[in-house]
């Protein structure tokens with residue numbers, strides 16, 4: 001499959017790395033308004049390509065999006081450049097919406113023109129309202145954002161470390177916004193079929209404190225990363241490549257990506273069957289009353305944010 005990455009910055013480059021290392025795409029086109037940057041990334045990665053499953057990596061213009069099965073959008077300001085690194089700011093990544101909506105009004109019409117049958121995956125922050133905007137410009141439903149897949153991995157990893165097991169054995173997810181209102185589904189977080197909070201209590205943790213510490217570490221993981229490296233990119237790059245694989249191979253893996261949900265009137269993350277064309281179906285998870293109320297609040301936040309940029 002031909003995969004296009006629009007925005008060849010720190011995240012876009014890592015998405016391309018993941019696609020090459022895992023043999024997911026046969027052809028990769030990198031598009032950026034900074035053409036020298038796109039060319040540099042394509043050259044650098046292209047010289048490594050002979051070690052991996054056959055792939056052509058090149059830089060191109062929006063015309064070169066033609067024929068792409070998946071277009072990944074990472075163009076735009078990141079949290080550090082956009083001043084969204086204050087842990088006490090409840091808007092979080094939503095601070096980037098106005099600026100990055102302008103970027104989307106520039107790039108998405110070009111995607112619609114050159115690659116009308118592509119599935120479009122949005123990574124640029126805030127990804128959920130921007131996926132809504134992209135959907136309205138594209139006029140089709142093959143649009144999703146990486147949503148809370150990365151947040152859910154962070155949740156599993158923090159729980160795993162605290163409980164002394166591998167993250168592979170932790171079943172836990174975050175739904176709603178990829179942002180400050182994301183909802184931790186503690187009621188179904190489990191290890192070996194046992195609620196994670198029961199295990200924490202058995203291990204001698206104060207449950208309220210345990211929960212608050214895990215939530216804080218996960219909610220602000222992006223800022224911890226940015227304080228160290230300037231931008232989060234390795235985790236999301238790996239996640240994005242895996243999501244492209246799910247679409248390219250019609251895997252139907254269940255993951256909390258975000259897609260437009262008419263019942264919620266917005267794009268938000270719920271466990272979704274990801275395959276050819278994007279989200280095939282959504283599975284409403286079990287939630288307790290507090291989680292449902294939190295999801296309603298998260299959806300409200302996203303609806304309000306999207307309404308400021310949708311025409």
Ligand SMILES: NC(=O)c1ccc[n+]([C@@H]2O[C@H](COP(=O)([O-])OP(=O)(O)OC[C@H]3O[C@@H](n4cnc5c(N)ncnc54)[C@H](O)[C@@H]3O)[C@@H](O)[C@H]2O)c1
Pocket residue numbers: 006007008009010011012031032033034037074075076077078079096100103106107122123124125126127146147150178231232233236
């Ligand atoms: N969804 C997630 O989980 C997640 C995780 C990490 C980063 N992000 C977001 O991904 C985005 C990219 O982050 P980054 O660190 O790679 O930023 P970056 O500054 O390194 O790269 C952004 C690139 O977009 C390009 N660009 C900007 N406007 C463009 C336009 N109109 N047309 C074409 N190219 C354009 C820039 O030239 C730049 O190369 C940010 O919005 C960031 O917040 C999202």
